[in-house]
Amino acid sequence: MNRSKDNNAENSEFDDKVVTIKRVVKVVKGGRNMRFSALVVVGDRKGRVGAGLGKAAEIPEAIRKGKEDAMKNMITVPFDEKGSIPHDFVGKFGSAEVLLMKAPEGTGIIAGGPARNVLDLAGFKNIKTKSLGSNNKQNVVLATINGLAHIKTPEEVAKLRGISVDKL
Numbered sequence: 001m002n003r004s005k006d007n008n009a010e011n012s013e014f015d016d017k018v019v020t021i022k023r024v025v026k027v028v029k030g031g032r033n034m035r036f037s038a039l040v041v042v043g044d045r046k047g048r049v050g051a052g053l054g055k056a057a058e059i060p061e062a063i064r065k066g067k068e069d070a071m072k073n074m075i076t077v078p079f080d081e082k083g084s085i086p087h088d089f090v091g092k093f094g095s096a097e098v099l100l101m102k103a104p105e106g107t108g109i110i111a112g113g114p115a116r117n118v119l120d121l122a123g124f125k126n127i128k129t130k131s132l133g134s135n136n137k138q139n140v141v142l143a144t145i146n147g148l149a150h151i152k153t154p155e156e157v158a159k160l161r162g163i164s165v166d167k168l
Helices: 002-011 059-072 113-122 137-149 154-161
Strands: 015-028 031-043 048-056 089-093 096-102 127-133
Touching: 015 059, 015 113, 015 137, 031 059, 031 113, 031 137, 048 059, 048 113, 048 137, 089 137, 096 137, 113 127, 113 137
Parallel strands: none
Antiparallel strands: 015 031, 031 048, 089 096, 096 127
């Protein structure tokens, strides 16, 4: 019992958004079996974000499972001083590609629906994106998270090259 209270307290710092709910039908001998699939994005708006997929016979249960899956797949994203990303990058997942572009102060979040949910919950203030390829919501969300996971800070790049940040 105490474990679930701790778990709820831990989850309270994270916000979540349901990106999509799909009704999935399986035709069997006795008729149709209906189930639901929910894609959920979870983030703390301070640099941690994750996405998860939950499947169940009822919608609330599918959303709960999606949140749990998203909590397991959290990543930490880097920010620059303007609340944007340190450099441009293309995130890929399946046939979906999301171009993440650095933006100046005052731009806001310029992104399509699925990518906007991820960027908003990650805590970005200024960023531009362009969805290329597939517009499947699940693949766009996962491509955005993939792109954010591969972004490097100037300190990381300098360390890899064996030089100081000033020389970059």
